[in-house]
Amino acid sequence: MIDRAYALFEEQQQARGINLDLVKQKLQQLRIETPSWGYGDSGTRFKVYQKNGVPRTPLEKMEDAAQVHALTGLAPSVAIHIPWDKVEDYGKLRSHAESLGLRIGAVNPNLFQDDDYMLGSVTNSDAIIRRKATNHLLECVDIAKETGSRDISLWFADGTNYPGQGHIRKRKAWMYEALEELYKKLIPQMRMLIEYKSFEPAFYHTDLADWGMAYQMAMKLGPQAEVLVDTGHHAQGTNVEHIVAYLIDEKRLGGFHFNARKYADDDLIVGSMNPYELFLIFYQIISASEDQDASIVQTVNNIAYMIDQSHNIEQKIPAMIRSVLNVQTQFAKALLVNHAEVEAAQARNDVLGAEDAVRQAYECDVTPLLHMIREEQHLPLNPMKAYLEGSYDQAIQVRGKGGASW
Numbered sequence: 001m002i003d004r005a006y007a008l009f010e011e012q013q014q015a016r017g018i019n020l021d022l023v024k025q026k027l028q029q030l031r032i033e034t035p036s037w038g039y040g041d042s043g044t045r046f047k048v049y050q051k052n053g054v055p056r057t058p059l060e061k062m063e064d065a066a067q068v069h070a071l072t073g074l075a076p077s078v079a080i081h082i083p084w085d086k087v088e089d090y091g092k093l094r095s096h097a098e099s100l101g102l103r104i105g106a107v108n109p110n111l112f113q114d115d116d117y118m119l120g121s122v123t124n125s126d127a128i129i130r131r132k133a134t135n136h137l138l139e140c141v142d143i144a145k146e147t148g149s150r151d152i153s154l155w156f157a158d159g160t161n162y163p164g165q166g167h168i169r170k171r172k173a174w175m176y177e178a179l180e181e182l183y184k185k186l187i188p189q190m191r192m193l194i195e196y197k198s199f200e201p202a203f204y205h206t207d208l209a210d211w212g213m214a215y216q217m218a219m220k221l222g223p224q225a226e227v228l229v230d231t232g233h234h235a236q237g238t239n240v241e242h243i244v245a246y247l248i249d250e251k252r253l254g255g256f257h258f259n260a261r262k263y264a265d266d267d268l269i270v271g272s273m274n275p276y277e278l279f280l281i282f283y284q285i286i287s288a289s290e291d292q293d294a295s296i297v298q299t300v301n302n303i304a305y306m307i308d309q310s311h312n313i314e315q316k317i318p319a320m321i322r323s324v325l326n327v328q329t330q331f332a333k334a335l336l337v338n339h340a341e342v343e344a345a346q347a348r349n350d351v352l353g354a355e356d357a358v359r360q361a362y363e364c365d366v367t368p369l370l371h372m373i374r375e376e377q378h379l380p381l382n383p384m385k386a387y388l389e390g391s392y393d394q395a396i397q398v399r400g401k402g403g404a405s406w
């Protein structure tokens with residue numbers, strides 16, 4: 001059945017001029033990092049619902065993440081958040097992850113859950129608080145060395161609520177000062193990824209509000225600083241794939257935080273609201289991966305695909321499986337764009353022809369392709385079903401309620 005469906009799919013794609021061997025090779029290389037905080041209890045400012053079976057420790061978060069990887073083959077690394085994932089011995093956390101077939105990914109400092117940071121962390125007008133915040137950033141580099149992590153992933157809640165509340169230019173200088181100190185502590189194989197967000201928790205101004213500000217900081221800092229695009233951190237209607245193409249071209253796109261949004265930074269399951277946007281992001285990335293310029297290709301190869309999801313009412317592990325699979329589906333579809341066809345249409349200024357060539361790939365049903373890839377890797381054809389029918393969920397119920405939360 002799988003073979004028959006795949007044979008038909010192959011025939012159809014060959015007729016469209018697509019080399020499926022290459023597509024399969026790229027699909028097999030796709031890796032998505034899941035966030036430790038996506039496994040713990042989280043919610044909105046109104047309520048955090050405590051779920052039964054939620055991990056109680058960072059070690060248990062790794063165990064849950066290992067399920068996602070075991071069933072999908074797509075998620076071999078886990079981002080950690082300090083101090084949410086604070087442990088005595090990071091070497092132990094690392095070996096626990098490795099014993100489960102995982103590795104520890106990006107280290108995320110937390111500069112937003114301490115009373116001292118109410119008016120800013122690295123941009124606070126009080127030098128003592130700025131020092132404390134910068135020390136935390138430096139501590140995260142030490143942790144990354146122990147966990148073997150390449151990336152320090154930075155998101156700052158810093159901003160103000162009212163005009164005049166803070167000195168915007170002084171805060172900009174303080175932000176740079178802290179980032180520069182962090183940059184100097186990175187070892188050569190490390191990177192810092194600078195995330196931006198236009199609003200929330202501050203509502204008048206945010207110190208790193210958009211990709212341009214993050215990019216400018218990265219440029220001033222040096223080649224180990226890059227921009228992280230969180231898909232939920234833009235104003236409604238922003239063309240995120242344009243930002244992606246621009247940053248790749250400038251060789252400063254370091255990674256993503258994928259999630260879905262309807263209104264604001266909703267942190268919903270990836271691909272649940274606007275899968276076409278995700279497809280178009282991958283279309284830009286894949287098109288850049290075929291560039292003649294080797295440094296563009298290298299930028300693309302180093303992009304960290306990460307999920308940043310916060311579950312309020314969802315079951316944690318299935319929600320993560322859904323996200324990871326949705327990323328894979330849109331990536332697979334984007335691999336089916338016939339770039340020569342798009343370029344030919346562009347060359348004749350054929351607006352509708354170009355749009356059609358891109359959309360055609362999105363409209364393909366990639367199920368036979370994904371089934372074949374999973375079968376070849378000895379994975380369940382339907383990882384979600386396999387999880388729901390398996391015994392893991394039952395086994396973790398003994399953890400009870402009141403597990404780790406953010």
Ligand code: PSV
Binds near residue numbers: 108197257265267308
């Ligand atoms: C807050 O907006 C946020 O969702 C950022 O996107 C961070 O990456 C994440 O929390 C974890 O700190």
Ligand code: MN
Binds near residue numbers: 155308
């Ligand atoms: Mn994020």
Ligand code: MN
Binds near residue numbers: 230232233308
């Ligand atoms: Mn966010």
